[in-house]
Amino acid sequence: MGRYFGTSGIRGEVNKELTPELALRVGMALGTYLGSGTVVVGTDTRTSSEMIKRAVVSGLLSTGVDVIDIGVAPTPLTGFAIRIYDAEAGVTITASHNPPEYNGIKIWDKNGMAYTPDKERELERLMEEGKFKKAPWNEIGKLTRTSPKEDYIEAALKMVKLQGSYTVVVDTGNGAGALVSPYLQRELGNKVISLNAHPDGRFARELEPNAKSLSMLAKTVKVMKADVGIAHDGDADRIGIVDDEGNFVEYEVMLSLIAGYILRKFGKGKVITTVDAGFALDDYLRPLGGEVIRTRVGDVAVAEELARHGGIFGGEPSGTWIIPQWNLTPDGIFAGALVLEMIDRFGPISELAKEVPRYATLRSKIPCPNEKKQMVMALIRERIGEFFSYEREITIDGVRIEGSDWWVLFRPSGTEPVMRITLEAHTEDKARGLMEEAERLVRWAVEKAKTP
Incomplete structure (x- = not known):
């Protein structure tokens, strides 16, 4: 049997490993697996996303499953849309932080959690066998187009409140986050400066938010005397932070800070992380009443353990954070709002970061x-x-x-x-x-x- 799914859905170079034919089979397999219901489909800004999306959508409709096309949308918006539209699943066409010649297909369940390896194996089996459900002409799925962006921002504003107003530089790398992240920050009452906010699919920097790729963000924060810099990858499921002094905050440090803030905001509880997370997290969270549990690398493993243990926060040292009080989809945009709330309550990141042990x-x-x-x-x-x-x-x-x-x-x-x-x-x-x-x-x- 072919192996199509990796640790983060299907990924591959467009028109080489990832073709419209493969995308069509994914749509037909998913529709056959679900049998009925509605699937939300969103894309990142890659030049190939529309092509891959249409193939997936065609496959879904052919099985009699309805599709809500939310257009260019960051992964967090797909996860949110699944919930508000009461869908059975969601599909994001994205290759996350990979270069522009790549694309991918990631599938989410009705709870906004990425498909588990077991479900992916079942889809692979269906794709190999090719025995897809085929709806008669009068039962083909219905396609509707809408955007849940305003609902997303409205819901986020109910959960995050700021007393003050801050200058925030948002670098979305010309990815899908450009359509939501700066707008949420503005609605929180902040002054927003946008960098790389042209969603043209060619990307202005390496998409993984790290110290090297965010050098322009760091300079901008310094020059504009901003309070914080927020960056995302191509589909905005990740977040990278530049502090008020223009320094990139290491992932490990930021993971500790946000997990600590969640414990302060929602109370003591279990924090789920992955095997590549360091001891600093345990040492920082212990006094705050946090118990750290490690699992496999990948957001689906973190989400599974969150659900199993009733965890209060899940995060990887790659800037991928899951806030279960909000959704089980990794969400760099909502995370950005929480970072501002943390600054609002406890002060500048440069000062807060000094409290985290450095190894x-x-x-x-x-x-x-x-x-x-x-x-x-x-x-x-x-x-x-x-x-x-x-x-x-x-x-x-x-x-x-x-x-x-x-x-x-x-x-x-x-x-x-x-x-x-x-x-x-x-x-x-x-x-x-x-x-x-x-x-x-x-x-x-x-x-x-x-x-x-």
Whole structure:
């Protein structure tokens, strides 16, 4: 059976891996799987999104499922629309932070949560078998077009309130967030300066919001003497923050701050994060009454654990945050509103960030062909004890080993032909030493896996 879905839906280069034919089969499979009801479909701003969307929509309609087309819409808006239109599912046409020549298809359930691997496997089975439901001419699905943008902003304003007004620079990278994020900030009462807000599908910067890609945002915040800079990836399910001094706030630090704020806003509870999150989160949240639970990388795993444990907040150290009081869809736009509320109540981010413990975090990517990943991981598990002396091992997603003041995570990328290494230690020297050994182990495993 073909494997179409990765860690974040289907992704691929347009008209190579991701074709209209494949998109049509996805729509027909989803419609067959659901049997009836309504599906919300939205797209990011990529040049190929309309083409892929129409193929998916055609597939859905052919099975007798109704479709609400919400047009160009960030992922959070799709998740929100599922709820307000009482839909059975949602589809976002997006490749998130990938380059413009890529696109993807991500599917959400009626609760706004990404489809689990089990549901994706079922769709793959239907796509392989090709036994799709075909509605008679008088029962073909109905297509309607609308936008829930105003409803989204109205609902967000009921949950987030500011006493003061702030200068906010919003950099949406010419992605779909440009249609909602600056407008929500304005409605909160802030003065908004927009960067890269032309949704033309060509993107003005690397879409992943990090220190390098947000250098222009950092300069703008400084020059305009703004209170904060907010950035998103292509579909605005992520958020990146530049503080009032024009510095990019590391993901780990921002994850700790927002999780801490959620605990203050909604009360004590369980915080769900992933195996690549560091010890700083635990150390910062413990005094605030937060219990940290780790799961597999990916927003669907975080959402599943939130639902299972009745968690109060879920977040990954990639700027992907889920606020269950709002929705189970990762939402960088609503997150931006919460960041402003946190500033309003507790002061500038540059000051708040000083309270978060700082440990040395390093990340590395080692090239590894996709077909070798399974063998490489098996070799790493087999030989890891020869390279490291450790106290604890976690294998829910890749392999994470821990000492008293350090950890190293090895896992294959779900979106690129690479092995990822993430690690943390209390000192830079210790971190560099660990990375040297970790890279040596992975390179050895990749080399070894080449020969049967």
